[in-house]
Amino acid sequence: MADTKVGQMSEDVVKAPSMMTGAVPTKDWMDVPAVFKPGNYCYPGKEEMAAYHNKNLPGLFGESRTWLVESDDWLLPENWKEIIIQGIKERLDKFRSFKIFMDCCVRCGACADKCHFFLGTGDPKNMPVLRAELLRSVYRNEFTKAGKILGRLAGAREMTFGVLKEWFMYFYQCTECRRCSVFCPYGIDTAEITMMAREILHLVGVNTNWILEPAANSNRTGNHLGLQPHTFKENAEFLLDDIEEVTGLRLNSLTFNRKGAEILFVIPSADVFADPGIFTFMGYLLLFDHIGLDYTISTYSSEGGNFGLFTNNELMKKLNGKMYAEAKRLGVKWILGGECGHMWRVLHQYMDTMNGPADFLEVPKSPITGTVFENAASTKMVHISEFTADLIKHNKLKLDPSRNNHRKVTFHDSCNPARGMGMLDEPREVIKAVCNNFYEMPENTIREQTFCCGSGTGLNTGEIMDLRMKGGLPRANAVKHVRDKFGVNTLSCVCAIDRATLLALMQYWNPDVEVCGVSELVGNALIMEGEKERETGLRFEPLEGSEG
Amino acid sequence: MKLVELLAQKEDVLVQKWLGLVLGEYPADAVRFLGKKADQFANPLGHNYSTGVSGMFRSLRVGEEFELGPVLEQLMKVRAVQEQIPSKSLAFLFGIKRIVRHECRKEWTAEIEQEWPEFEARVDGLALQAFDLFMASRERLFQVRLRELQSGSYLITDHMKCPSAMVREEKKRQKTES
Numbered sequence: 206m207a208d209t210k211v212g213q214m215s216e217d218v219v220k221a222p223s224m225m226t227g228a229v230p231t232k233d234w235m236d237v238p239a240v241f242k243p244g245n246y247c248y249p250g251k252e253e254m255a256a257y258h259n260k261n262l263p264g265l266f267g268e269s270r271t272w273l274v275e276s277d278d279w280l281l282p283e284n285w286k287e288i289i290i291q292g293i294k295e296r297l298d299k300f301r302s303f304k305i306f307m308d309c310c311v312r313c314g315a316c317a318d319k320c321h322f323f324l325g326t327g328d329p330k331n332m333p334v335l336r337a338e339l340l341r342s343v344y345r346n347e348f349t350k351a352g353k354i355l356g357r358l359a360g361a362r363e364m365t366f367g368v369l370k371e372w373f374m375y376f377y378q379c380t381e382c383r384r385c386s387v388f389c390p391y392g393i394d395t396a397e398i399t400m401m402a403r404e405i406l407h408l409v410g411v412n413t414n415w416i417l418e419p420a421a422n423s424n425r426t427g428n429h430l431g432l433q434p435h436t437f438k439e440n441a442e443f444l445l446d447d448i449e450e451v452t453g454l455r456l457n458s459l460t461f462n463r464k465g466a467e468i469l470f471v472i473p474s475a476d477v478f479a480d481p482g483i484f485t486f487m488g489y490l491l492l493f494d495h496i497g498l499d500y501t502i503s504t505y506s507s508e509g510g511n512f513g514l515f516t517n518n519e520l521m522k523k524l525n526g527k528m529y530a531e532a533k534r535l536g537v538k539w540i541l542g543g544e545c546g547h548m549w550r551v552l553h554q555y556m557d558t559m560n561g562p563a564d565f566l567e568v569p570k571s572p573i574t575g576t577v578f579e580n581a582a583s584t585k586m587v588h589i590s591e592f593t594a595d596l597i598k599h600n601k602l603k604l605d606p607s608r609n610n611h612r613k614v615t616f617h618d619s620c621n622p623a624r625g626m627g628m629l630d631e632p633r634e635v636i637k638a639v640c641n642n643f644y645e646m647p648e649n650t651i652r653e654q655t656f657c658c659g660s661g662t663g664l665n666t667g668e669i670m671d672l673r674m675k676g677g678l679p680r681a682n683a684v685k686h687v688r689d690k691f692g693v694n695t696l697s698c699v700c701a702i703d704r705a706t707l708l709a710l711m712q713y714w715n716p717d718v719e720v721c722g723v724s725e726l727v728g729n730a731l732i733m734e735g736e737k738e739r740e741t742g743l744r745f746e747p748l749e750g751s752e753g
Numbered sequence: 754m755k756l757v758e759l760l761a762q763k764e765d766v767l768v769q770k771w772l773g774l775v776l777g778e779y780p781a782d783a784v785r786f787l788g789k790k791a792d793q794f795a796n797p798l799g800h801n802y803s804t805g806v807s808g809m810f811r812s813l814r815v816g817e818e819f820e821l822g823p824v825l826e827q828l829m830k831v832r833a834v835q836e837q838i839p840s841k842s843l844a845f846l847f848g849i850k851r852i853v854r855h856e857c858r859k860e861w862t863a864e865i866e867q868e869w870p871e872f873e874a875r876v877d878g879l880a881l882q883a884f885d886l887f888m889a890s891r892e893r894l895f896q897v898r899l900r901e902l903q904s905g906s907y908l909i910t911d912h913m914k915c916p917s918a919m920v921r922e923e924k925k926r927q928k929t930e931s
Contacts, residue, residue, distance in 0.1 A: 237780070245836055318786050318795065327798055329782035647794050667898050671834040674894065678831070682797035705901075712897045713890075714830065 234329060235342070235357070238367055239374040244671045246274045247377055247413035247664065254417040255410055261424065262519050266417075267410025274373070279366075285409045286364050290347050292405040293340075297348065303401050306393045307344045310337065316385035316395065321657050322378045325675035330375050333385035333395040339371050340402050373411050376402040378672065380664055381514075382620035382657035399662075404517040412516075416663035420512035423524050427507040428474035434461075434504035440477045441486070441502070448487050451745070453737030456494045459502070462535065466501035467572060469532045471586075472543035473509045473701030476722075482704050484743045485544055485722025491731050492593065492724065496573050496601060500541065506531035509548035510701060515663040522559040525551050529563055532585075539569035540586040544722045546661065546700035549588065550625035556584050574599040588622065590699055593727060594631040597638045603732040608739060609640040610749040612695040614726065615687050616645070617680065617707065618655035619700030629653065632699050632723050639730035644691040650683035660706035673706065674713050681714035688715055696720050756868040759857055760814045770852045772806045775845040801831045813849070813875050825879075826886050833890035843887060846880045 255269035267288075272280045282288065297304045316333040318324065323331035330336060338360065345352030345361035352361030362368065381396035389395075406412065419429035426433055432440075438461050449455050460466065472489070476482040493500055506528045513520030532540050542548060566585035569578040576595045578587045596602050616636055622628045629652045636643050650656050659676030674681075687693040696707055696718050704720055711718045729742045740751045760767065776784050776799075786796070793800035805828030812821040832842045850873055854861070 232780075234782075242836070323783075324795075324797055327779040327783040327787055329780050332782070649792065650794050667901060670894055670898050671836055674834040678801075679794070679797045682801070683794055686794070709897045709901050712900065713893055716893075 234335060234338075235362060237330075239370040241275050241370070241374065243275075244669060246374065246669065247415055247666055248668055249274055250410075250412035250414045250417035254414060254421050255412060257421045257425075258417065258516075258520070262517075262523075264408075265404075265517050265519060266407050266412070270410060272410070277366075279369075279411065281369075281409050281411075285369075288408050289364055289369075289405055290343075292408045293344060293347065293401075296401050296404065297344075300397075300401070302394065302397055306337070306395075306398055307341055307348075309391050310334065310341070310393055311391070313390065315388045315390060316393075319385045319388050320379075321382070321384065321659055321679045322380075322676045325659065325678040326378070326672075328378075330371070331378055333379075336375050336379060337393075337395055337398045339368070339375055340398060343368060369406075369409075369411065372402055372406060376406065377413065377664065378676070380620070380657045380659065380661035380676070382661060383624045384620070384654065384657065387624065387653055400514070400518075403515065407516055413663060413666075415666040416512060416515045419510075419663075420516055420520060420524070423508050423510075423512050423527075424520070427503070427505045427527065429508050429510060429512055430474055430478065432474065432478070432507070434507075437474070437477060437504050437507050444477070444483055444487050444490070447483075447743070447745075448490060451487075451739060451741055451743055452491070452733055454494075454733055454735060456490055458494045458498070458500075459490055460500075461502055461504055463501035464535050466535060467499040467538050468501075469506075469528075469535055469537040469540045470500045470502050470543065471506060471509045471528055471540060471545075471548070472502070473545040473548065474507050475510075475701040475705060476543060477507075479701075479705060481708065481719075481721055481725070481744065482701055484725040484728070485704065486724075487743045488722065488724030488726070488728030489543060489589065491728040491733060492596075492602075495603075495731050495733060496596065499572070501535065501537070503531045503535065509542055509545035511547050511551040512663070514547050514551050518555075518559070521551055521555065525556055526560045528586075529560055532563070533565055538567045539581075540566070541569075541589060541592060542586050543589050544699040544701065544704075544724060546619050546621040546702050547625075548621075549628075550621040552584055552586055553626035556586075571595055573601050588626070588628055588631070588699075590622075590628065590631040590635055590723060593724070594634040597635060602638075602727075604639055604730045605732050606639050606641050606730050608729045608742070608748055609726050610642065611742070611746065612640060612721075612726070613642040613644065613691060613693045614640050614695045614697050615643070615684065615693045616651070616723075617658070617684075617696055617698040617703060618651055618653075619698050619703050620655060620657050620661060622699050623655050624653055628699075632697075635723055636697060636726060639726045644687050644693055646683040646687050650679065656680040656683065658700075658703045658706045658710060660710075661702055665702055665706045670709070674710065677706070677710040678714070680707075681710050684711065684718055685715050688718055694718055697723050697726060699723050754860060754862070754865070756865045756872060757814060759860055759865065760810075760853070763856060764810065764814070767849070767852060767856055768807045768810050770856060771810065771845075771849050772803055774848045774852070775802055775806065778845075798831065801827055804828075805831070809846075809879060810849070813872070813879060816875075821879075821882075825883055826890075829883055829886035830890045830893075833887050833894065839884070839887060843880065843883060846883055847876065850876055 249272055252269045252271045255266050258266040268282055270280050312334055320331055320333050342360055342362045343364045346363055351359040376399050379399040381399050383396045386394045422431035423429045445456055476486040511521055511524045513524040562583040563585045568582045569585055569587045574595055581587050656679040660673045684696055704722055707720045725743055741747055776787050787799040805824055808821055808824035811819045
């Protein structure tokens with residue numbers, strides 16, 4: 206807590222310009238420095254984590270060292286500016302989209318008020334246009350004639366330590382959710398600008414631990430938690446005990462690393478460990494048992510979430526490749542994916558270019574309905590909500606939606622499945638079939654206009670909880686609306702990071718709203734053959750009519 | 754004219770000035786946007802401020818006839834995550850005293866001067882109520898973080914250690930102790 210001087214305080218209250226006149230600071234954005242203080246930045250990467258990544262992908266993660274964000278010396282290499290300029294140049298040559306995005310913005314401002322971080326913090330540098338300018342200004346200075354000649358007049362500026370600090374602050378206040386891109390008349394994908402900026406920051410070792418360590422774990426053990434195969438398997442099996450307690454059935458269809466299975470099922474690893482993801486996992490298992498699916502789960506490719514996406518394209522490619530390597534090794538026909546977020550972004554937008562096409566697999570075909578998923582003809586990977594919606598459409602599931610009557614449900618479109626892969630209707634079809642009480646949030650907060658949870662792309666770490674609550678305000682505000690209007694008590698979604706972070710967001714803004722995965726609701730409603738009469742839902746909460 | 758009548762008559766301008774005071778803390782480029790009366794979902798921060806400030810003013814004007822609790826709580830939740838020290842977060846609450854005196858200087862009478870201490874006391878009461886809610890919000894924020902650690906969600910948020918690592922450490926500890 207700051208040392209508050211009473212005299213100074215009363216002076217501020219009476220004389221500060223904003224207090225008396227409503228006058229506001231009017232400095233040009235280039236003259237407002239980024240100031241780091243506890244709570245507004247993520248902890249930097251541990252030395253050994255950067256070293257680990259450097260060993261695997263030399264040169265992409267800068268020099269490993271212990272550094273402090275609040276210090277004025279980040280222990281950067283002597284030639285850090287050259288590295289950065291060279292890093293920009295290489296990427297301009299390699300990625301045509303980056304070059305176009307640097308050049309084609311006309312600063313129309315359509316994106317300015319669309320970012321949840323701007324809407325929640327009121328910081329102009331979180332306007333997507335201005336965030337991009339942080340990088341674009343350096344691009345102009347180094348790579349355009351106008352910038353070289355006219356300098357600041359042309360919106361150009363030199364790369365300095367102050368600029369570097371700005372980059373670290375604001376490119377880590379962007380969750381790459383792409384809401385702003387929906388409104389850009391030129392189709393600029395600002396998320397890709399953030400991706401480039403983060404890649405470039407990594408080149409000089411400016412990083413965050415919450416991203417480096419999960420990415421290292423994913424590379425080493427297959428999942429971001431660093432769980433070894435036996436632990437992963439044991440935990441999944443614990444959940445079979447819970448299913449048995451709720452339904453009276455011992456499922457025996459769950460297998461690991463089984464060669465010759467028809468389908469490889471890839472989940473975000475949090476679904477095996479963290480509340481409330483574990484209930485989603487129980488939902489998956491019940492569904493697969495219900496329809497007699499021939500599937501297996503891999504302990505090698507035990508993470509859907511691609512943490513490489515938050516570092517650089519090489520690591521993203523490598524982690525995505527693991528799923529396909531495992532599919533090949535096990536000899537499955539196609540891949541089914543769980544309720545994950547950035548796994549789908551990577552899959553839908555980058556997989557084909559990086560690792561595709563996956564010709565050794567078959568075009569996914571539902572063994573139950575015969576539906577061929579042409580949309581996945583190249584990636585060979587289908588989303589669990591697409592798969593479930595198809596089952597429901599063909600009447601292949603026995604459902605009792607009244608088992609979810611204790612829930613008044615709304616649906617949060619997770620950014621990556623919604624905007625990253627265009628999956629908007631399937632989860633809704635599923636929810637409507639398994640729940641009797643479903644209420645949409647306002648139109649400008651859902652579907653392709655959905656608001657981010659505020660904690661994606663590696664920002665879901667505890668040290669920036671204040672920032673997370675601000676970034677999540679637009680989403681929480683829309684949830685509050687349906688809670689007040691319809692009594693909504695359940696916020697469903699199809700993303701593991703959402704399930705973790707919306708939980709915190711709700712506990713702060715709307716404490717009586719719970720968070721769940723869509724497959725949990727499916728698991729509750731499924732009428733399993735031979736089951737006992739259910740008295741509770743999958744999280745042992747009493748069903749309507751069986752309270753007390 | 755009584756103070757309460759004057760406040761009713763000038764409600765719009767007084768609320769706007771008060772709102773301007775708190776929005777004035779934000780950079781100019783943001784204020785232009787936050788002050789807009791846009792759809793509440795397109796401008797949640799501006800909406801929360803404007804609902805909060807007009808609610809507080811109404812409560813000062815009509816007293817307990819207006820149920821301020823939920824509105825003030827929401828406003829304080831917003832203020833509690835603005836990364837400012839408490840005094841700075843709450844200072845704007847007292848600003849309404851100066852705003853009223855300044856905006857109503859032409860209509861100021863001896864009668865109003867007599868009523869003034871009571872109004873000031875009401876503002877102070879409001880500020881104290883707000884302070885409680887502000888601190889409750891900070892407390893809640895810490896609880897949320899604590900719960901994240903305890904519930905296991907930390908595994909995908911803070912990334913601490915996996916259970917098997919904890920078991921190994923526990924075994925190691927027991928071995929050392931024995």
